[in-house]
Amino acid sequence: MRARVLIRPKEGILDPQGQAVERALPALGFDGVRNVHVGRLIELDVEDASQVPQMCERLLANPLIEDYEIIELQEVAA
Amino acid sequence: MKFGVVRFPGSCDEVDALMASRRFADADLLWHGDRDLDGIDAVVVPGGFSYGDYLRVGAIARFSPLMESVIEFARDGGPVLGICNGFQVLCEAGLLPGALLPNDSLRFVCRQVEVVVENPGTPFTRACEVGDSLSIPVKHTTGRYYAPPGTLPEEQVVLRYAPGHNPNGSMDDVAGVCNDGGNVMGLMPHPEHAVDPLTGSADGGRLFESLAMVPA
Numbered sequence: 001m002r003a004r005v006l007i008r009p010k011e012g013i014l015d016p017q018g019q020a021v022e023r024a025l026p027a028l029g030f031d032g033v034r035n036v037h038v039g040r041l042i043e044l045d046v047e048d049a050s051q052v053p054q055m056c057e058r059l060l061a062n063p064l065i066e067d068y069e070i071i072e073l074q075e076v077a078a
Numbered sequence: 079m080k081f082g083v084v085r086f087p088g089s090c091d092e093v094d095a096l097m098a099s100r101r102f103a104d105a106d107l108l109w110h111g112d113r114d115l116d117g118i119d120a121v122v123v124p125g126g127f128s129y130g131d132y133l134r135v136g137a138i139a140r141f142s143p144l145m146e147s148v149i150e151f152a153r154d155g156g157p158v159l160g161i162c163n164g165f166q167v168l169c170e171a172g173l174l175p176g177a178l179l180p181n182d183s184l185r186f187v188c189r190q191v192e193v194v195v196e197n198p199g200t201p202f203t204r205a206c207e208v209g210d211s212l213s214i215p216v217k218h219t220t221g222r223y224y225a226p227p228g229t230l231p232e233e234q235v236v237l238r239y240a241p242g243h244n245p246n247g248s249m250d251d252v253a254g255v256c257n258d259g260g261n262v263m264g265l266m267p268h269p270e271h272a273v274d275p276l277t278g279s280a281d282g283g284r285l286f287e288s289l290a291m292v293p294a
Binding site for chain 2: 009013014016017020059060062064065
């Protein structure tokens with residue numbers, strides 16, 4: 001299975017990367033942008049998709065400071 | 079009293095930590111791939127970029143063979159001091175509450191700061207008095223301490239940045255914390271770089287001196 005894991009800073013925790021991007025966009029003429037957050041995308045092929053949540057809890061994310069979302073699981077093309 | 083100083087691939091402050099330890103006790107380096115802590119009375123997890131800090135700071139080092147032994151040593155009450163990257167590793171290992179986030183400035187900071195001793199009742203601060211101010215350098219990009227609400231009791235705050243000295247946006251100016259048992263401590267400042275007046279301050283030696291003192 002192909003798994004795609006999205007990891008983002010937990011809501012309420014200061015995200016200076018997101019703020020920096022949010023401040024940079026108006027400089028390019030993109031107005032009306034709010035709530036920018038910068039996270040991480042991990043893609044992996046796994047034999048047992050049921051293990052992915054445990055992988056997130058134990059290594060891929062730090063649940064104290066990050067939320068994770070397993071957004072896609074597809075068969076790997078042969 | 080013998081200190082063991084951990085060396086990971088990517089450690090860079092282990093020699094300073096070893097030299098600082100040897101001012102007050104016997105000390106040797108411990109290789110990350112070994113498991114043996116025989117004869118070690120206290121462990122120092124030093125600064126650097128263990129395992130490249132890939133994924134998240136400290137996230138991969140936490141699973142090294144030696145760290146498994148260090149976690150067991152800490153759970154048995156053995157004293158463990160984590161400095162900078164070592165602090166990050168101990169948080170990732172679940173031995174300390176909270177986590178370290180990128181500095182609020184998003185910049186690497188490298189400067190001398192004043193930290194205040196909040197809890198002199200730990201093995202790492204027993205040579206200090208409450209309110210003592212220590213001049214110790216910081217040098218990091220990922221040093222903003224955060225603990226979810228309700229997970230850091232005040233007595234586990236060992237060191238705070240003095241007013242105006244918080245270099246990274248740490249919650250409540252926290253510079254160093256200990257675990258519930260008091261035998262594991264982590265801090266972002268580098269006491270091993272402040273053990274000789276030649277380099278501006280010997281205040282960091284107080285932590286190594288504390289650790290070398292036989293418990294009363």
